[in-house]
Amino acid sequence: MNLLPHQYPSIAYYSVLMAILIALTGCQQxxxxxGTIEGGKVADGNIALPCKFGEDKTTTTATDKSRIILTLDGSASMVGxxxxxxxxxxxxxxxxxxxSLAAPGGVExxxxxxxxxxxxxxEFQKSFGAGFYTGQTSRLADTFPDLKTVKGEQxxxxxxxLQPDDGDVNAVSKRILEDYLKKDGYAVAIWGIGSEFEGKVYPPNNAPAYDYAGKSTATSRPFYILLVGKYEAISEFTKTIRSAxxxxxxxxxxxxxxxxxxxxxxxxxxxxxSEDNLPKGITSPDSLSQDRFSMENGEQPIQFLEVNENSNSDKQALKYTLKYQANPDTAAPNQLEPRYQVRKYNEEKEKPAFVDRSDKSxxxxxxxLVDDKLGVEMKFDPEKIDRGLYYVTADLTARSIQAPAVWKEWDDGGKKDGSKTQGLNDFLNSLSINTTSVMKEKSPVVARLCYGIQRN
Structure with a gap:
């Protein structure tokens, strides 16, 4: 076909226009x-999927300003x-x-x-000899002042x-609960140490005293250091003691x-x-995509699951073993409760977003939880998942704790065994119960599980 000369500019114009349109279309994403760290941002037009927690702003170093209050039980039961x-x-x-003398905050x-x-x-140094222990009673609950009356951190x-003459170790635990454990960042530690002992043991509740002598590791009588204050101060103090x-x-x-x-x-x-092979009809791709909308993990620990039409109709299960990352020496949770957030992509072109679903099932x-291993089993029913893209986070929260079982070997069970402590289990159980009551409001997150799910 022969073109007239005046047609060349028109063809050139439309060719350039088409090239520009194609280029613009290609540039549009x-x-x-x-996936992001909680609180993280993404480029405009994209949607953030928060997974990992950000930096903990509540953790502070309290040791530089905590004053050590070194208090001795001066009752006669300590003479031995x-x-x-x-x-x-x-x-x-x-x-x-x-x-304590080297503590930056000083010592009293x-x-x-x-x-x-x-x-x-x-006078404190007199406690290195038997003459210091002349007290007739031991009112341990009075050791812990109301924080409202305390200036600075202690x-x-x-x-x-731990043998108060009134026998009410629960009163000690209750005082610690009300004045300390309920405050953010506070903790209580119990440190049992065996020692040579020769003298009378005075059981609580004014029970008859009995003689006891223990000079070997197996027969040594335990005494205790109770530490009450900011968690960071307790942690640093115990590290320093061990190091010294x-x-x-x-x-x-x-x-x-x-x-x-x-x-x-x-x-x-x-x-x-996941430890197990994926069930039939379930795949775990690196990303998800549906109707030109995609989900990417952004280097966050998000597992993507694609549920196809041929997936098993029965409830599916995935199993994991995670490392339980506890702070040293802390009492471990004995009950973890999942807390879910389920969101679905709304597919609206003008304002795409993941919208919370009221149905969390x-x-x-x-x-x-066994030692430092956290076993997790995640179940879901493919038939109950509608077509679409979902983002789900599940926080496993600690709802209660208990003292390590090894402490049971330190309780005498009422048998007048001087190598053990009468009423110790009651005290530890009281601490566990009181700490649990506070955890119901604070509920630390032990693990966060993040899932992107696509139902075809």
């Missing part, structure tokens, strides 16, 4: 959803620990003194028997045999547990690869 001037008890007091000394009173260091360290323990006082018979409502977890756990997650 469809919106997509991208100090008859041997080189006992583990006396050596531990000296260790506590050395570490106190004595508890019929009540609490401040003492100077000269770490209270109480050395005692050049005589290995804490090596043979020692047990430490920290009770805290909101510092149990060092870091939440996140999804790892898309997934069913069960978990178990």
């Amino acid at each position: 469809s919106p997509k959803a991208i 620990y100090a008859k041997d001037g080189n006992s583990h008890y006396v050596q531990t007091l000296k260790l506590l003194d050395r570490v 000394y106190a004595r508890i028997d019929t009540g609490r009173r401040s003492i100077d260091r000269t 770490l209270i360290a109480v050395v005692t045999d 323990d050049s005589s290995s006082l804490l090596k043979d018979r020692s047990q430490l547990t920290i009770f805290t409502a909101d510092r149990t977890i060092a870091n939440p756990s996140y999804l790892a690869a 898309l997934l069913d997650i069960n978990s178990s």
